[in-house]
Amino acid sequence: MMTAKSAQPTASAIVEGVPTLELVGITRAFAEGQGRLEILTGADFTLHPGEIVGLVAPSGTGKSTLLQIAGLLEKPDSGDIRVCGRACATLDDAARTAIRRSDIGFVYQFHHLLPEFTAVENLVVPQMIAGLGRSDARERAMALLAYLKLDNRASHLPAELSGGERQRVAIARAVANAPRLLLADEPTGNLDPKTSHYVYDALLALVRGTGLSALIATHNMEIAARMDRRITLADGKVVPRD
């Protein structure tokens, strides 16, 4: 059984006192007809070690865009992104991918598990890509699945799991490489309210137990109330929300 301690990231990944994520003056616009749709207009945000922050904002205001930029999956038009103190905005794709693999976990609304791989294999693959041997990767994968009460589902394919189980596997996969930062975009958006709360129980316990920092987009204020603080997007900028 994985304890909070054994799930902790390596000491080398922990940069004492340095924010896990800093976004400074992020701008992003998209082409719209003849004009430009300004989505982020100078968004600033700091996520401290161990913090869980809820991003609660109306549909279409740029939550996914902000998370994709924070997760180094998309580039902003301008602005700085620092992950554990490391400036990422000007890095090339290979360096961004390396940081994404070592420091960032991502959970999406839909699980995005590999359909032809079992639950445990879905956790083994990213660890092996990151350089871990198969047996170590499998051991950690099984410990994580047990921590999320999924060990009896380890050899099931995603299609053989319930929606809530799939999302819990996706959460376990996101932290398989012991990242410092977890980003989640409506991770229970396609689940019923009861299952959604159950998945959040697992997600928040895992984040708190490992000392990870998390930025989680949700439409659900009741769930956001369980996090340390809440932010929203107004006119393309990050502002506190309570």
Ligand SMILES: Nc1ncnc2c1ncn2[C@@H]1O[C@H](COP(=O)(O)OP(=O)(O)OP(=O)(O)O)[C@@H](O)[C@H]1O
């Ligand atoms: N690649 C793109 N090209 C053009 N427009 C885009 C692109 N990505 C996002 N947009 C637009 O930017 C706006 C913000 O989208 P985004 O997905 O970030 O919003 P959101 O707050 O996450 O919405 P939701 O809660 O509905 O998921 C939307 O109007 C969307 O259509």
